[in-house]
Amino acid sequence: MTVHLSRTLWRLADVVEVVPETPRTKSLVLEVPGWEGHKAGQHVDVRLTAEDGYQAQRSYSIASAPEDERLVLTVDRLDDGEVSPYLTEVLMVGDKLEFRGPIGGYFTWEAREGGPLLLIGGGSGVVPLMAMLRHRAAVGSDVPTRLLSSSRSYEDIIYRRELENLAARDGSLEVIHTLTRSQPASWSGYQRRIDAEMLAEVAWSPEERPLAFVCGPTPLVEAVGAALVGLGHAAARVKTERFGATGG
């Protein structure tokens, strides 16, 4: 008889590695005894408890592929946050982290669902999309895929090197960046917030029926979602995940 831990029960993970990704972002590599796996796009709820019982809880998208051995979360440190400063500045290797999950059945992608795949992320919205890209690479899928990633600056691009490497060795994957606040002198790419004009250039035509996943701060997600539908894409082929006002 197999016993499955309910994904709604709180359990503990071991922090085995902390990886700086950008000046404000870190990836937490977790070892979870008995982890049953997840789908790319899902998230976990993380809960912190202080000595006096005070608790704070937030959701974080899973960054790792289902094929990876360890569970990885990528956390953006919000200046006025309560949980993210703890996760990025206090938590260290050897600590335990309480969480539940994986959670979510709507914003997920498996390679067998096909494409073309259009991934649009703002800031830490790129995290669940990265899980999808890592899964795609792990299973050797050649589903035509484009990632449009919006970041404040070159230094703030999460997973920049890994994305370069993935795209370099895979002709069916394209990564397009837009830098909204500051750009390096040699930058020839987009340098503004994602808008309908940019989407018209980057997205496939509606006739090719791409599957779109849009993730990031709520204003970005709603603007991009509306723009895609305005360009003729079927609303049912555009899936969204909003991170609230400022991000994950």
Next chain:
Amino acid sequence: MRKGFISRGFEGRRRGQDTKLPPGQYLEDGFPVLSAGPAPRTPLEAWDFSIVGEVDEPKRWTWEEFKRLPSEEITRDIHCVTKWSKLGTRWEGVSVDTLLEEVETAAEYVTAFCDGDYTTNLPLEDVTGGKAWVVYAYEGEPLEPIHGGPARLLVPHLYFWKSAKWVRGLRLTADDIPGFWESLGYHNYGDPWREQRYWGD
């Protein structure tokens, strides 16, 4: 309370030891925005405030009429059930006593109703006798929509969910009718000093 897992080094938001705070509260510098629905967007030309229900004669004011009513400046501490408190917040508005002048009623309760679907219930005696206002300015400025503007109810002696945002009127009722949060397990009365957060407290 069962002692479970403790996150090493986690302290949460700064919590004050100030004796002026009700039990379980902490001092907040900002003004958190908690919203259960989309921001209402009623233009002032369409806005009105009414007293309805178990009354002989309903009353109604347009925005222009409401702004002409005698108003006062109120400085009070406010306490949210989510544990933050702000001391000495400054508001401007019309006392509910003024709004209920000449209203004949046998009702013992009121339900505040608002743009959107929010409601909250209170005993009539908790909004009269200088305990409640309908306010339209905060810290000297017109009340912002995210904080309930153009006008919200202010009942500082109870948890702040009773200070209904985007308030449009008071319905006087014979029976006590649990409102939006009261029907979801929150305390029917909500006295912060007796820590009445949840039903059964």
Next chain:
Amino acid sequence: MDELRLDGNAAAGALGEIFSFKVTTAEYTCEGCGKTDRIGAAMVYEVRGLGTIVRCPSCDHALIRLAHSRGRHWLDLRGIRCLQVEDVAG
């Protein structure tokens, strides 16, 4: 302040504590406007510390109102006329 709203995925954890089925893929029919969609596509307002409100994206009607206190979940589903949940295979 509409910046604060999320989509149905955000409620999946809280609703998963009560329902054994995958809530975000269940289909609701809105009592307010009669439209049908998946809960994952609905609007979620996480009123931090107070509760979770799931609203119809077409008409803003409150589909699900959820709070948790003193070891008890309080759930108001009056906003859903009908909920459809697929069988779980196996």
